[in-house]
Amino acid sequence: MKVKKAISIIFYVLAVIFLLIYAWAEIMSHLMLSETGRLFLLGGSCLFLYVGGLIKSKAENNNKPMKINLWIFFILYLVLLITLTLFDPMGGRNGFNAFNWTQEGLDIYLENSVNLVPFKTIIEYIQKIFTSLLDTSTIFLNLFGNIACLMPLALFIPILFKKVDNTKKFLISILCVTLGIELIQFITFTGSCDIDDVILNTIGGFIGILLFRILHLTFKDKVKKAVTILAPIGGIIAFIILILINM
Secondary structure, eight states: HHHHHHHHHHHHHHHHHHHHHHHHHHSSOOOOOHHHHHHHHHHHHHHHHHHHHHHHHHHTTTHHHHHHHHHHHHHHHHHHHHHIIIIIIIGGGOOOOOGEEEEEEHHHHHHHHHOOOOTTTHHHHHHHHHHOOOOSSSHHHHHHHHHHTTTTHHHHHHOOOTOOOOOHHHHHHHHHHHHHHHHHHHHOOOOOHHHHHHHHHHHHHHHHHHHHHHHHHTHHHHHHHHHOOOOOOHHHHHHHHHHHOOO
C-alpha cells in the first residue's frame, strides 16, 4: 500500500509540473504555445493526474481520489474554455478591451462581429461548403467546433451537481453558459457575438446529455460504480476537443 501511495504521489507531482509549465507559458506574453504544445502539457497533466488518482483509489479501496480528480478536470476545463474563447490570440481573441470602447470601434464590431439573426451564420457556412472553392476545414470547425465545445459539460454537470437532475435543467445551464460567453465577448470586443453560436452550443449540450442518458439507462447501476473511474477520461477528451477545434 505504501508503495502504491508513493507511486501515486510521483504521478501527482508530474501532473503539477506539467500544469505549472503550461501556466507559466500562458502568463509570459513572449511565449506562445502552439496547439500541439497545449495538448501535450494539458493532456500529459491530466493523464498523470488520472493515473495517480487511480493508483491511490486502489490503494485506499475507495473512489474519493477519482471524484476529486473529476472536480480538478472540471475546473481546468472551464479555465481552458475561458482562455480559448476570450484570450487566445491564435484564435483571433484579444482579451479584455472593455475599457477601450469608442463609438468607431463599437460600430465596426457591430457591423463585422455581431449576428442576432438565428441561423444566418449557419446557413452561410452550409452554402459555402457547396459553393466556395476555398478550404472548407474552417467552415466545418466553426460548425462542429461550436457543437462539440460544450458537450463535455454533459459529463461534468450531472455528476458534480446533483440538483441539475434532469434534461431541462441541464439545457438551461448550457444556455446560461453560452449566453454568458457571448455577452462577455461582446462587452470585451473579442471574438464574435453570434446567436448561432448559442444555438450550436445548445445543440451540442443536448446531444451530450442525450448520450449520457442513453448510457445511464443502458448500464443502470453499473454506471454509478464506474463513473468515478471512467469520468476523468472524459475530462482528458474534453481538453483534446477544445484544443483540436481551435487548431
